[in-house]
Amino acid sequence: MSLSRSAHAPIGVFDSGVGGLSVLRHIRAQCPQEDLLYFADSAHAPYGEKSEAYVVERSLAIAEFLLSLGAKALVVACNTATVAAIKAVRARYPELPVVGVEPGLKPAAAASHNGKVGVLATARTLQGEKFLQLREQISSATGAEFLLQPAVGLVDQIELGDLHNPAIAAMLEHYIAPLLEQGADTLVLGCTHYPFVRDGIQRVLDNHGRSDVQLIDTGDAVARQLVRLLTAASLLRPSAADTVSAPATLRAYTSAPVAAMAAAFEHLLGWHPQVEQVAV
Template structure:
């Protein structure tokens, strides 16, 4: 498996749904020459309400599927799957470069002015051992106070594809306002779905007179880490010449093509081939 890996091989990007497209956007910007495969496990989402073992099993199945398609690296572009399963994926495939996402507690602690940081994430992420350890370490090192806000139902609404619904606006008000009331001056978008409703979050901030609150999105940090790992392994694809075909992108989903294809179009303005598969 390892011997066949080459700089020309694609990179796999995996999420429980369409949220990882926010990370894919940063990867495409930093690595425009790379072929990418995006896997949305929407048929088994949302992960935030599943058991840890369920998420581990799904992550291992998806990783195996993507390796069959020849990937040279895997980005687990899902906070919940990173917290629950990245250790298991790395243990199963020790020679595969694997990048996860974690809520941006460290950049938030460096950014905050008053030491109060709101963390918007799924309930599963906020209960995960990996997250709680990270919070403890950064809290001890910086004295920052992390105010945790599980955002039940928000991923489901974003998955529907219309980001301007009254339902999303009501959830954002419900989850963001209490953090502002507690004095948070920095908000961590602790789920890869949430950057897609950043405009809605900013409306809540303005409505409450807190337009100066800083939002932290970790997608670019993930892309930078991917570049470092590929470079260290000698797997970066050289820039494409004019004679070469442009970088390819394709999508797989365990739910309906009619959900993922519009998400590519509406969220990123892209129209790659999308295929429904059973994994």
């Protein structure tokens, strides 16, 4: 496949579902001039309960689809897919700027006062070789203790779209309370879905008298890294202030029926892009 090298080409962003919208909003905020493509693999979500080989297969297929639409760069806006598949994506497209997301262990270790950091993530993320290497590296360098908590089923509930669902509140209590009991003073949101239930997480902290616990979300850092890679490759689209150009566009795709994805854009971001269902 011939890769696009034009600064005016779009940026491709994908996730297993709606979680990547939390990253997409940071990209739009930092790159308002860029055309964006978003793919939600909701028909195959959640990735956190799938095998690594399956996640790699899906990620490569989605990458090929986004590149067929002319993407000049890819953002793997899913912690599980980053852990499992970003190495394979970069190996297949070595000249393509590819940005992944990973749990913010380093900033969490720096923010923690007592060295105890809770990590809320999918089981697949916490079991991944990339994550375990990162944990060992940062733990050795900082002395931080990372308390790992797989949040089984939480992504499924968030995908349903009702963020005030009592089931979500019960899950957050069930998963976060043990981390607080172990003394965590910092909590890593290790899945791009989790920032959308940040208010619910804060309520759990408040109810336990732990409103001082810091929450770490790496979406902003992902957008900054994307800007750095595009700039280095001379692929950053000139801003509207610098040139006469059409308004930036957003095209959205999903492997599931479009209604849920369109509702997610509206409820989570207040955006109303056209959403198309595609078989990938």
